[in-house]
Amino acid sequence: MNPFTVVVCTVCTPDGRSPTLETLKAAVRRCPHGMLVTTDCLVTRHGCASPGLDAVTVVVQPCGVDRRPHGPARRLGPVGPQGVRAVCRWLEAGDWNAPLSTWWDARSHVGSDN
Template identity: 35%
Template sequence: MAVPKRRTSRAGGPASGRVPTATGHVLVVCGTGPCDDRMLAHTVDALSGVVRGGRHSILVRSGCTAGPVACLVRGRGPMVAVQPCDAHQRPAGPATRVGPLRSVADVDALVTWLRDGTGRLPDHLLAVQHTLNAATRN
């Protein structure tokens, strides 16, 4: 007996229009410019543990994710773009830029937030995200 093909909308989501449930994350770590500092190796190691512990997460190391202006004004430390995704690595919510991660405590806060899926990140880790959001509204 053939299994019926699942209908999808033009955007690739379920035909019902429901937002896919996040079951993992795509984690994009910047490794260039001010992001490439003493915390980068610790950040990549900690996030690798998150990815290994989950079924549907991916870790990517890339160039700048915030843009050159944000890099000039934010100071040193890795930035991580966090995109919640479903079991097929399709976006399941808006991406969030986290950082700069300047201490082990900052990295631990991000790891806890990713693993628990609840709670709130410290405001200083979302400062660049808030600045970029405000810039797009102005």
């Protein structure tokens, strides 16, 4: 398994909780070098998941065990109940070049100076 940090926006989740978020948390816990960070909106409000749909915006940053970024971060989302298990399997496999559904991943990379 390759180390990673997952950043999840919880603005659109009721009380910062959702079954999708709980599924992501469980997957990260199973990864020895995985870390999950919850935050406020990662994108403009017009580009985020719609409230009440149990979908979250996710950014995955591959890194080393020292938490230093390795390569670009990848934005996924909105990820909901239908896609979260695929994201979890992808995280657990740690193969950042493996294909993901284009519906919620346009292989968009988040800019970084790291």
